[in-house]
Amino acid sequence: MTDVSWAKPKGAQKRKRSERVKFIAAGLIILVAVLILLISGTLQGARYFITVDELLSDAAYQGRTVRIAGAVDGESIDYDSERAIIRFEIVNIPNEYEDLATALREALLDKNARRLKIVVEDAAIPDLLQHEAQAILTGALGRDGVFAATELLLKCPSRFEESTAPEGLSRIPEHQ
Amino acid sequence: MTAEIGLAALALAFALAVYAIAASAWGARKAAAGLMLSGRNAALLVFPAVLLATGCLVSALMTEQYQLAYVYSVTDPQTPAIYRFTALWGAQKGSLLLWSLLMSAFTSAAIGLNWRVERRLMPYAVAFMMATLAFFLGLSLFVENPFERWWILPDAPPAEQVISTVLIPPRAIAPSEANLRAGAEGLNPLLRHFGMVIHPPMLYLGFVGFTIPFAFAMSALASGDLSTGWIRATRRWSLIAWICLSAGLILGGRWAYDVLGWGGYWGWDPVENAAFLPWLMGTAFIHSVMIQEKRGMLKLWNMLLVIATFSAVMFGTFATRSGVIESVHSFARSQVGFPMLAFWAAMTFVALATLLWRWRRGELRDEHQFANLLSRESMFVLNNVVFIALFLAIFWGSFGLPITSELLLGVEVTIGAETFEFYVVPLFIAMYVLMGLAPLSAWGATSARRLGAALKAPLAFTAMSIGALALSGTSLVVAILGYGVALFAGFVALFEIYRGARARRRSLGEGWLRAVGALFGRNQRRYGGYIVHLGVTVIGIGVVASTVFQTETQHTIARGDTINVLDYSLRYDDFTRAQAVDGRMMNIAAVTVYRAGEEIARLRPRIDDYPQMPMKIAGAHSTLENDFYVLLMSGDRERATFRIYVNPLVNLVWWGGILLVIGTVIAAYPKVAK
DSSP: GGGGGGOOHHHHHHHHHHHHHHHHHHHHHHHHHHHHHHHHHHHOOOOEEEHHHHHOOGGTTTSSSSEEEEEEEEEEEEEETTEEEEEEEEOOOOSSSOHHHHHHHHHHHHHHOOOEEEEESHHHHHHOOOOTOEEEEEEOOOTTSEEEEEEEEEEHHHHHHHOOOOOOGGGHHHHH | OOOHHHHHHHHHHHHHHHHHHHHHHHHHHTTOHHHHHHHHHHHHHHHHHHHHHHHHHHHHTTTTTTTHHHHHOOOOOOOOHHHHHHHHGHHHHHHHHHHHHHHHHHHHHHHHHHHTTTTTTHHHHHHHHHHHHHHHHHHHISSTTTOOOEEEEETOOOGGSSSSSSSTTTBBBBBHHHHHHHHHHOGGGGGOOEEEEEEHHHHHHHHHHHHHHHHHHHHHHHOOOOSSSHHHHHHHHHHHHHHHHHOOOOHHHEEEEEEOSSSSSSSOHHHHHHHHHHHHHHHHHHHHHHHHHHHHHOOHHHHHHHHHHHHHHHHHHHHHHHHHTHHHHHHOOTTTTHEEEEEEEHHHHHHHHHHHHHTTTTOOOOOOOOOTSSSSSHHHHHHHHEEEEEEEHHHHIIIIHHHHHHHHHHSSSOOOOOOHHHHHHHHHHHHHHHHHHHHGSOOSSOOOHHHHHHHHHHHHHHHHHHHHHHHHOOHHHHHHHHHHHHHHHHOOOOOOHHHHHHHHHHOOOOOOOHHHHHHHHHHHHHHHHHHHHHHHHHHHOOOOOOOOSEEEEEEEETTTTTEEEEEEEEEEEEEEEEOOTTTOOEEEEEEEEEEEEEEEEOOOOOEEOSSOOOEEEEEEEOOSSSEEEEEEEOOOSEEEEEEEEETTTHHHHHHHHHHHHHHHHHHHHHOOOO
């Protein structure tokens, strides 16, 4: 390096070193602060994302805030618009499935699948809340066996995904 | 015929892209000019080929060729022409083709603009751009082909009689036109909104835009030309990509606000977050490249950032397209999941390995060292740290935690919106503070006293504004803090513009308007950047106000009765049912909105009955101060239920977005040659 010829006094080198220490210290402080933020947030806000079956089979989940997913039974939907309370039932969808649309349809046809009553208070009824939608709910199972949800998300795969085998088309050979 | 032409064009585009990779890379390696030229020409031809393929798909959509499975799945005979066109990006297959089209357009432009100037960089850059493009074209061709058609196999067992394939199977019969028309599914009603018309292409433009700086950076690493050439060549591309990504995110928020009917615009949904992640990395990148240009520092860091931005783009595309968000299991069965994951991992690995190789040879050494904690370069580094912390927090919450917990514990652990807010609020506060401090600090070194002196005026204005807010009744600490930091950053930007103009007035005797104009003309980047900062301030104020002070209520009333919210009241006047041109029934409530006793608006919130679902269309009275936003929940002629949101200053979010775009355009606008 050429800075030898400048013959910087020792003080400059010292200053350089002390700046470096400052940088490292600042970096460490930021790193630790961000880690604390992430860890404390995660510990506070982490929710198990489980199935209806798992929720109902393990008493330890009762009263704890969890996230669950299930298939919406369209006939059970009841909206009390005066008090803004939504009630409906969801049916267990197994953890593993081929595709969501089929899993939802099959779950609702299965007479033995476990069901869970849901109540959501002070909520606008979402457009997507309908038969064969997948409901993802955050809330807690009460002693009365009703799941009080504070957050409701919905997915309707059957309605929008590209269809794999449209039933209407197969009738064609007979028509022709 | 349209399908055949489209398919042939798609295959040709793929072949050209693959050839261009080989010819360019080999040509560059062997310094064979002819081969490099041939690679370039092949790369330039990809765009017309993809354009032809896309044109075929659009033409099939417009002319209702429902035998194409894609057309069948996203349109129906009732779909209006505009949504026939936008159905091009209404589902996976079309979206992927659009991705390739935009990518090939950007690639052609980048080759056209830079070929002469950046001779050394171009061949490898072409190879990297074509590698990305070839991958997406390959996905369209082999996995998600938009030109598949429905066929009936009379000899097959009943359950397998109807299939969709790319090539015509032997002895297949085409389904009848009438049945195809009757069965066609129509575009998702949620996507029928101007925000959805522009939002996906904007995001894609942002995504593909960041591929260009990545390709040039990789080319610099591969060719060994590690001067600032790659940054010079791609600075504008980064800014264009950044505008598109920003506009795409804001339009997405606007769509959610108008269509989803929950009075908000950002829900920390993994899909939203997947698009936000590249923006965060890209923002860090466009800031820190400035230090390399000015001071020759952070060479390694900038390479890492551009690789990380590209990697985030690929990850975002993968995450939203592969089903991994739905669950790890559905990802495993998604057709595009593994190829995308593999491509993402391979590109990231190759990029990092090349970087490591150059770094170990000592070719990425900085020309200056960090001398002072308060210098502008230090502030920029801190800004980078904040953006990366935001990136990590959001990535962790959306993907890291759910995926690792599922893999390690066998149970998925997720976090909700409130935890995301817990993560990001302190980080955004830090971002605004730095946004205020950085422009006041100097390159090289700043003394604390000088910084303090420069801070006086902006801090005084901030304090006065906060004082005025507190006097007018705002007492929430969160709100005061939020407004405070956002205003501080904004005042610094304004003050800097004022200071620059004042200096010109003093030394050159120009008038204010002329001085400001000259300032922007002389240093577009710097002052364009301040406009962007002002935009971010305006967005910040809008976000704080509309989040902290939102009012929400729901009531059922009889016709003629009113609901009171704050100083507004809403009277239910009438209820009608009407049929729209596309056949859907609309249930329309007519309401009159009063404020402080005066009529301010007549709104018609409604519920549209689409075959797939009902959809609530809000009625909104928008002013800069407030949005009065009303949804009809249910109703008949006698009684109706309304849900009302009053969202203060929410329009600042959109106006700030426009300001941000204008600022970036100023910064990126090519200088007029004198």
